Amino acid sequence: MRERESGRWKRVMCLVAAFCGGFILPAVSVEVSAADVPAAEGTWSIEGECTDGEGVRLGGVEVEVFLRIRFAEPGEPVCNTTSDATGRFRIPDLPVRSIHARPEHSYYVVARSPGRTSAVRVVESGSARPKLLEMKLRDRPGQVSGRVTDSAGKPIAGAIIAAIPIGAHPCAAIMAAESDADGRYSIEDLEPIGPSAPARPGGPVLARFLRVYHPDYPITVATVTETPQVLDVTLRPGGRLEGRVMDAATGRPAEGVTVIAKGLTTRADAFATTNRDGEYRFQLLPDAYAIRCDAEERTCVPLVGIDVQEGATQAAADLSLIEGALIEGVVENAATGLPATVDSTGRVLSITLRGPAFPQTIGAVGSAAVQADGTFRIRAAPGLNQVYPGLGIRAVSITPSGTLDVKEGERVGVRITVNLPEAK
Known part of the structure; x- marks a missing residue:
C-alpha cells in the first residue's frame, strides 16, 4: 500500500514540477542513483533518533530520505527505513559532494508515525558530516x-x-x-x-x-x-507571463535555464525552465514581478516591474545571458592568516554578491562557495558591485574596499579577511 501511495505522490509531484517549469508534460517516474548526483565524492551515512520530544524513544517510526539536487527541481525519494526498538535509525551509502560544491544538493529526512506530528530535518551535502539527528514526533498533532x-x-x-x-x-x-x-x-x-x-x-x-x-x-x-x-x-486563475532567454555570447536561445519570477508585493517565488527555443512560461497571481535567470558561467540583469493581470498574457522582453566580469578572490582567517573555508559548525563559507544582477529591489543576492584553498569566484554584471561574506561572518577588511566598478570580460581580484567564531 505504501509503495502504491508513494508512486501516486511521485507522479503528482512530477506533474507539479512540469507546471512549475512552465510547460505541462506527461507525468514520469524518475529513479535517482549515485550517477545522478553531480561531483559525488564518496558516501556517508545519516544516523538519527526518533523521540516524542520529551526524551521517550519511539520504535517503528517510518523514516524516508528525499534528494534535492537543484532548488527548482522536485525532491526524489531515495531510500526509507524504520526506527528500531531504541528509536535509532541509520541510512548508509548516501552520495556526498565536496563541502565546497554548489550548496543546492541536500537531503531531506522525514519521519512519520500515526497519531503523532511528523518531523523533517534538512542535511546539506555541503556541510560537515551530520551529527545524530533528533526527530521529534509529538503526540496530539x-x-x-x-x-x-x-x-x-x-x-x-x-x-x-x-x-x-x-x-x-x-x-x-x-x-x-x-x-x-x-x-x-x-x-x-x-x-x-x-x-x-x-x-x-x-x-x-x-x-x-x-x-x-x-x-x-x-x-x-x-x-x-x-x-x-x-x-x-x-x-484564482491568475495571469500568464511569457518570455525568452538568449545567450549573448553565442547569439542563440538558452535551453535548460532556470528562470525565477519574484512578486514585488507578495515576495513569492515561482520557477520555470526554458525549452529548446529559450522560451519560458509562468502562471502567476496578479502582481508586479522581477524576472531573472540562473545559468552556469553566465549572469544577467533582471527585468523588474513586469505587471501580470488576472486573465491576461504578458510578454516580457528577452532576458540576456552575458559572461559579465569574473570576481575572484581569497578569504583569510584574521586570527591565523590561513585560508578560511568553513565556520565553527563545519559549514562551508560563502561570498555574497550585490549589484546590477542582484539589485536591492528583487530581494535576492548572488552567492559563491569558498573553495578548500580559501578561494572563490563569482560572475557579476557590469557596473557597481559589492562582495562580502555570507552566513553571518564578519569581515575585518575587504581589499579593494567599497564598491567594485566592473566591466564585461574583466577579471577582478579581491582579498577578504574575516573573524571566525570559535567552535562551541
Missing part, C-alpha cells in the same frame, strides 16, 4: 482541513496542499494532502499551532504557511493560525 474551490465556488480535485516545500516543490510525504473530487482535504500531522497549543520549548508555533499546488493555477499560499482549523482555499 495539529489538524487542518477544508475545501479547495475556484473563484466560482466549484470544487478543485487533485490540488496538493503542503506545509513543507522541498526547494520549489511540495514534500508530499508529510504534512500534506490531496484534494478529492469534492475539493476536500485534511492534514493531520502538523505541529499544534496557535496560542492555545501545548507548551513546547521555545514557545508555541503561532502560524504556518500552507502552499497549494495545481497545474492549472498559480501556487497559492494560505495561513494556518490555530489548530484544529477549517481553512478553505480559493484558487
Whole structure:
C-alpha cells in the first residue's frame, strides 16, 4: 500500500514540477542513483533518533530520505527505513559532494508515525558530516482541513496542499494532502499551532504557511493560525507571463535555464525552465514581478516591474545571458592568516554578491562557495558591485574596499579577511 501511495505522490509531484517549469508534460517516474548526483565524492551515512520530544524513544517510526539536487527541481525519494526498538535509525551509502560544491544538493529526512506530528530535518551535502539527528514526533498533532474551490465556488480535485516545500516543490510525504473530487482535504500531522497549543520549548508555533499546488493555477499560499482549523482555499486563475532567454555570447536561445519570477508585493517565488527555443512560461497571481535567470558561467540583469493581470498574457522582453566580469578572490582567517573555508559548525563559507544582477529591489543576492584553498569566484554584471561574506561572518577588511566598478570580460581580484567564531 505504501509503495502504491508513494508512486501516486511521485507522479503528482512530477506533474507539479512540469507546471512549475512552465510547460505541462506527461507525468514520469524518475529513479535517482549515485550517477545522478553531480561531483559525488564518496558516501556517508545519516544516523538519527526518533523521540516524542520529551526524551521517550519511539520504535517503528517510518523514516524516508528525499534528494534535492537543484532548488527548482522536485525532491526524489531515495531510500526509507524504520526506527528500531531504541528509536535509532541509520541510512548508509548516501552520495556526498565536496563541502565546497554548489550548496543546492541536500537531503531531506522525514519521519512519520500515526497519531503523532511528523518531523523533517534538512542535511546539506555541503556541510560537515551530520551529527545524530533528533526527530521529534509529538503526540496530539495539529489538524487542518477544508475545501479547495475556484473563484466560482466549484470544487478543485487533485490540488496538493503542503506545509513543507522541498526547494520549489511540495514534500508530499508529510504534512500534506490531496484534494478529492469534492475539493476536500485534511492534514493531520502538523505541529499544534496557535496560542492555545501545548507548551513546547521555545514557545508555541503561532502560524504556518500552507502552499497549494495545481497545474492549472498559480501556487497559492494560505495561513494556518490555530489548530484544529477549517481553512478553505480559493484558487484564482491568475495571469500568464511569457518570455525568452538568449545567450549573448553565442547569439542563440538558452535551453535548460532556470528562470525565477519574484512578486514585488507578495515576495513569492515561482520557477520555470526554458525549452529548446529559450522560451519560458509562468502562471502567476496578479502582481508586479522581477524576472531573472540562473545559468552556469553566465549572469544577467533582471527585468523588474513586469505587471501580470488576472486573465491576461504578458510578454516580457528577452532576458540576456552575458559572461559579465569574473570576481575572484581569497578569504583569510584574521586570527591565523590561513585560508578560511568553513565556520565553527563545519559549514562551508560563502561570498555574497550585490549589484546590477542582484539589485536591492528583487530581494535576492548572488552567492559563491569558498573553495578548500580559501578561494572563490563569482560572475557579476557590469557596473557597481559589492562582495562580502555570507552566513553571518564578519569581515575585518575587504581589499579593494567599497564598491567594485566592473566591466564585461574583466577579471577582478579581491582579498577578504574575516573573524571566525570559535567552535562551541
